[in-house]
Amino acid sequence: MAEFELIQDYFSGLSQPDSQVVLGVGDDCALLQPPAGKRLAMTMDTLIAGRHFLSDEHPSGIGYKSLAVNLSDLAAMGAQPAWALLSISFPQIDHSWLEAFVSGFVTLMREQGVQLVGGDTCQGALSITWQLTGFIEPGQEMRRSAARPGDAIYVTGTLGDAALALEMKRAGQDPGELEQRLTRPVPRVEEGRRLGAAGVRSCIDISDGLVADLGHICKQSGCAARVHLNRLPVSPWVRQYLQEGGDFRPVVAGGDDYELCFTASPDSVAHLQDMPVTRIGEILPGEGVELLDGSGNALPLPPAWEHFAS
Amino acid sequence: MAEFELIQDYFSGLSQPDSQVVLGVGDDCALLQPPAGKRLAMTMDTLIAGRHFLSDEHPSGIGYKSLAVNLSDLAAMGAQPAWALLSISFPQIDHSWLEAFVSGFVTLMREQGVQLVGGDTCQGALSITWQLTGFIEPGQEMRRSAARPGDAIYVTGTLGDAALALEMKRAGQDPGELEQRLTRPVPRVEEGRRLGAAGVRSCIDISDGLVADLGHICKQSGCAARVHLNRLPVSPWVRQYLQEGGDFRPVVAGGDDYELCFTASPDSVAHLQDMPVTRIGEILPGEGVELLDGSGNALPLPPAWEHFAS
Numbered sequence: 001m002a003e004f005e006l007i008q009d010y011f012s013g014l015s016q017p018d019s020q021v022v023l024g025v026g027d028d029c030a031l032l033q034p035p036a037g038k039r040l041a042m043t044m045d046t047l048i049a050g051r052h053f054l055s056d057e058h059p060s061g062i063g064y065k066s067l068a069v070n071l072s073d074l075a076a077m078g079a080q081p082a083w084a085l086l087s088i089s090f091p092q093i094d095h096s097w098l099e100a101f102v103s104g105f106v107t108l109m110r111e112q113g114v115q116l117v118g119g120d121t122c123q124g125a126l127s128i129t130w131q132l133t134g135f136i137e138p139g140q141e142m143r144r145s146a147a148r149p150g151d152a153i154y155v156t157g158t159l160g161d162a163a164l165a166l167e168m169k170r171a172g173q174d175p176g177e178l179e180q181r182l183t184r185p186v187p188r189v190e191e192g193r194r195l196g197a198a199g200v201r202s203c204i205d206i207s208d209g210l211v212a213d214l215g216h217i218c219k220q221s222g223c224a225a226r227v228h229l230n231r232l233p234v235s236p237w238v239r240q241y242l243q244e245g246g247d248f249r250p251v252v253a254g255g256d257d258y259e260l261c262f263t264a265s266p267d268s269v270a271h272l273q274d275m276p277v278t279r280i281g282e283i284l285p286g287e288g289v290e291l292l293d294g295s296g297n298a299l300p301l302p303p304a305w306e307h308f309a310s
Numbered sequence: 311m312a313e314f315e316l317i318q319d320y321f322s323g324l325s326q327p328d329s330q331v332v333l334g335v336g337d338d339c340a341l342l343q344p345p346a347g348k349r350l351a352m353t354m355d356t357l358i359a360g361r362h363f364l365s366d367e368h369p370s371g372i373g374y375k376s377l378a379v380n381l382s383d384l385a386a387m388g389a390q391p392a393w394a395l396l397s398i399s400f401p402q403i404d405h406s407w408l409e410a411f412v413s414g415f416v417t418l419m420r421e422q423g424v425q426l427v428g429g430d431t432c433q434g435a436l437s438i439t440w441q442l443t444g445f446i447e448p449g450q451e452m453r454r455s456a457a458r459p460g461d462a463i464y465v466t467g468t469l470g471d472a473a474l475a476l477e478m479k480r481a482g483q484d485p486g487e488l489e490q491r492l493t494r495p496v497p498r499v500e501e502g503r504r505l506g507a508a509g510v511r512s513c514i515d516i517s518d519g520l521v522a523d524l525g526h527i528c529k530q531s532g533c534a535a536r537v538h539l540n541r542l543p544v545s546p547w548v549r550q551y552l553q554e555g556g557d558f559r560p561v562v563a564g565g566d567d568y569e570l571c572f573t574a575s576p577d578s579v580a581h582l583q584d585m586p587v588t589r590i591g592e593i594l595p596g597e598g599v600e601l602l603d604g605s606g607n608a609l610p611l612p613p614a615w616e617h618f619a620s
Contacts, residue, residue, distance in 0.1 A: 022349060026530070027454050028386040028514060029351035031446070034344040039332060041339035042427065044395040044441055048434035076338040085354040087439050117352065120439075124358040127434060129397050131354055131441040136341070144337050204338060220336065 010102050011086065014109065014116035020082070021115050030117035032083060038135040041079035045070050049126035059097045061183050062128065063104025069207065070130040071112060071187035072258040076205040078142045078196020079134030081112045081189060086131075089124035112189060140196040142203035142262065147221035151202070151263035151283040156188050157276050158235040159210055163254020164246075178237050185258040191275055195262055198272060203262035209253035211301055214261055215289050224286035227252070230294045233278040252291060253302035320412050321396065324419065324426035330392070331425050340427035342393060348445040351389035355380050359436035369407045371493050372438065373414025379517065380440040381422060381497035382568040386515040388452045388506020389444030391422045391499060396441075399434035422499060450506040452513035452572065457531035461512070461573035461593040466498050467586050468545040469520055473564020474556075488547050495568040501585055505572055508582060513572035519563035521611055524571055525599050534596035537562070540604045543588040562601060563612040 015024035023031035034040060047066045049055035067084070074081050090097070109116065114132070161181035168175040175182070188205070195203060202221065204213045210232075214225050232251055234242065242248065263283050291299040325334035333341035344350060357376045359365035377394070384391050400407070419426065424442070471491035478485040485492070498515070505513060512531065514523045520542070524535050542561055544552065552558065573593050601609045 023451070023453065028383040029353040029389065029444070031387070031451055032350040032352060033448070034350060036346065040342040040344060042342060042393070042395060042441075042443075043339040044397050044428060044439070045430050046397040046399060046432050046434075046437075046439065048399060048432055051432065051434060073338040077341070079339065083352070085352060085441060087354050087356045089356060089358060089437065118354060120355050122356050122358055122361060124356075124361060124437060125435040127356075127399065127437060129354070129356065129430075129439045131352075131395060133352075134339070138343070141333070141341055143333065 010098055011116055011119065014106065016115065021117055024115065024117045025119070030083070030085070032117065035135060037138075039138050039141065041074055041077045041134040041136050041141065042131070043070060043073040044129060044131040045073065046127060046129040055126050059100040060104030063101040064108055064184055066128045066130060067105040067108055068185050068187050069258060070132045071108070071114075071189055072185070072205040072207065074132055074134040075187050075189045075192035076142065076203050076260060077134070077136060078140050078192045078203070079136040080193060081114045081132060081134045083117045083133045084109065084114050084130060086116060086119035087121070087129040088119075089122045089127045091123065091126065112187075136196070142192070142196050142200055143220075144202065144204055144217050145220040146201035147217050147223055147263040147283045149223055149283050149285045150265065152266050152279050153214070153225055153227065153261065153263050153281040153283060154269065154277050154279050155206070155210065155233065155259050155261050156191050157257070157259040158233045158238065159206070159257055159259065160238045160251035160254045161235050162256035163250035164238055164241055166256070167250060178235070182256060185256065187258055188260045192260060194272065194275065195260070195269070199268045200262050200264045202264070203260055206255070206257050206259045206261055208255045210261060211252050211289050211291065217261070217263065218287060218289060221283075222287070224284045225281060225289045226284055227281035227289060227291050229291060229299060231278065231280045233280075249302040320408055321426055321429065324416065326425065331427055334425065334427045335429070340393070340395070342427065345445055347448075349448050349451065351384055351387045351444040351446050351451065352441070353380060353383040354439060354441040355383065356437060356439040365436050369410040370414030373411040374418055374494055376438045376440060377415040377418055378495050378497050379568060380442045381418070381499055382495070382515040382517065384442055384444040385497050385499045385502035386452065386513050386570060387444070387446060388450050388502045388510075388513070389446040390503060391424045391442060391444045393427045393443045394419065394424050394440060396426060396429035397431070397439040398429075399432045399437045401433065401436065422497075446506070452502070452506050452510055453530075454512065454514055454527050455530040456511035457527050457533055457573040457593045459533055459593050459595045460575070462576050462589050463524065463535055463537065463571065463573050463591040463593060464579065464587050464589050465516070465520065465543065465569050465571050466501050467567070467569040468543045468548065469516070469567055469569060470548045470561035470564045471545050472566035473560035474548055474551055476566070477560060488545070492566060495566065497568055498570045502570060504582060504585065505570070505579070509578045510572050510574045512574070513570055516565070516567045516569045516571055518565045520571060521562050521599050521601065527571070527573065528597060528599060531593070532597070534594045535591060535599045536594055537591035537599060537601050539601060539609060541588065541590045543590075559612040
C-alpha cells in the first residue's frame with residue numbers, strides 16, 4: 001500500500017477536475033476529454049541520476065528541471081502544455097526529498113497550466129520520467145523535417161550559458177547568476193506557440209547543443225545548414241569568457257540551454273521583433289552543419305554535448 | 311547521435327501515419343488527432359529489473375510483459391488501446407537484446423491496434439516505462455470509486471496461476487504450461503470494453519493480488535467487500551495444488567494474474583454469459599475486505615504481493 005498512499009499524498013492534489021480532466025491521479029488510468037478540433041502533442045523523457053543530473057543535487061532543482069526540459073519539447077512543437085504523467089523511481093521513501101522534489105516543479109506546472117493526472121512510483125535507482133501532452137491547432141505544429149533551402153536559421157535567447165556555468169562549477173568556480181541558466185532553464189513555451197502561429201514550420205529545442213540539434217533538422221529535412229559563429233547570441237558572461245580567450249565550444253556544442261532553434265523565411269518572422277530572436281545562418285541544399293568564423297572559414301565541429309556522462 | 315539512431319532503427323517502423331497518428335517517432339513530440347467525441351484513458355507504469363522482472367530474463371519476455379501489464383490498466387477502465395510511448399534505460403547498447411525486446415512486444419502491440427508514437431532511450435539501470443493512451447466512450451469508463459453496497463463482485467478467468475508458477479520456479483520445479491500465465495499474461499482488453507459498454511461502473515485489474523486490489527475498490531468507493539474463498543475460480547493446476555494441501559494465499563494474494571475484478575448488479579452482467587466471469591462475493595456497507603471459508607468463518611488476510619522484491 002505504501003506506493004499507493006505515496007501517490008495520493010504527494011500527487012493527488014496536483015490536478016483539479018474540470019471539463020478536460022475527468023479523472024486524475026489514483027485510478028488505473030486518468031480520464032481526459034481532449035478539446036474539439038485540436039491535435040495532441042505528446043512527449044516522454046527520462047532523466048537519470050548521474051547522467052542527466054547529479055544524485056546529490058537539491059531535489060527541488062531536480063523537480064524543476066525535469067519538468068522544464070519536457071516542457072521544452074512541447075515548446076519546440078508549438079504546443080500549449082496541458083497534462084502530465086510522472087513516474088519516479090527512488091532507492092527508498094524519503095518524505096523530505098519528495099516534498100522538495102514536488103515543490104520544485106509545482107510552480108512551473110501551475111504557471112504553464114499543466115495538470116498532473118497520473119503516474120507511478122517505484123523503488124529503484126533514482127530516475128524520473130515525465131510524459132506531457134499539449135494541444136495544438138492543426139497546421140501550426142513545427143517539425144524537424146520542414147526546413148527548406150532558402151530558410152534563414154534563428155535561435156531564441158542566448159547560447160552557451162548553461163555549458164559555461166557547468167564548466168565553472170566543475171572548475172570549482174562560482175558561476176554566480178549564470179547558475180540559474182543551468183539549473184532553472186525557462187522553457188520557451190510562449191515563444192514556441194507564437195512561432196507556430198506565425199507560420200514557422202521547422203523547430204527544435206537545443207538540449208544537446210546547437211550543432212547537434214540543428215543537425216537533426218538538417219538530417220530530417222534533407223538539407224544543410226551554415227551557421228556564422230560571430231552572429232551567435234551570447235550573454236555578457238559568455239561574451240567576457242570568449243573575450244578572455246575562452247573556447248567557443250560551449251556556445252555551439254553546449255547542451256542544456258533549452259532555447260529554440262527554428263528556420264523560416266525572414267518575412268514570416270519580421271513581425272515578431274519583440275521576441276528575443278537572432279538570425280544566425282541559412283539553410284542550403286546538401287547535408288550537415290557548417291560553422292563559419294568571422295572570415296568565412298569553416299571551423300571544426302565539436303562533438304555533441306555529453307550531459308553529465310563521464 | 312547514438313540514442314537518436316537507436317530510436318529510429320528499432321522504433322520508427324512501429325507506427326503508420328494515419329488519420330490519427332499525424333507524426334510518430336523521431337521528432338520532439340508525436341502529433342495525434344484524437345477521435346471526435348471520445349475520452350482518452352492514459353496510464354504510465356515503470357518496470358524495473360530486479361523488482362518487476364529479473365534482469366537475466368529473456369528480453370522478449372520482458373518486452374511482452376511490460377506492454378501487457380500496461381494494457382491491463384487500459385482494460386480495467388474499459389478503454390480501447392491506441393497509442394504508446396516507450397522509454398527504456400539500459401546499461402549499454404546491446405542490439406540483440408533490443409531486437410528480442412522489440413520482438414517480444416510487437417505482436418501484442420499489433421493485435422491490440424496500438425501504434426508506438428514516441429519515447430526515449432537512455433543509459434542507466436535496466437528500466438522500462440510505457441505510457442499508453444486508449445479511447446473510451448464518455449460514460450463507459452469503469453472507476454475504482456464506483457462500487458456500491460448491493461453490487462456483486464466478479465473476476466475474469468482464474469486466480470493464482472502466476473503466483474503458483476513463480477513459487478514452483480523458486481522451488482526449482484518446472485511449472486509446465488502454468489509458466490505462460492506468469493510470463494505471458496493476456497490483458498483482458500476485450501472483456502474490459504464489453505463490461506464498460508454493458509454498464510459495469512467499477513473495475514480494477516489484479517496486479518497485486520485479489521485482496522489488495524479489491525481493497526483499492528473498497529477504499530475508494532467507501533464500502534466493504536466479502537469474498538467467498540470456495541467460489542474463487544482456479545485452474546486445474548491450482549485446484550490440484552490446493553487439494554494436495556497447498557496454501558490458499560497465492561489465490562487471494564498472488565499478483566501478476568492481470569485478471570479483472572469488477573462489481574455490478576447481477577442483472578447488468580447476466581447477458582455476458584459467454585465471458586469467463588465468476589461471481590465471488592458481494593459489496594457491503596463498511597470498509598475493508600473480508601475473506602470467508604466454506605463454513606462462513608473469516609480467514610486471516612495475507613499481505614499484499616511483493617512482486618520480485620526480496
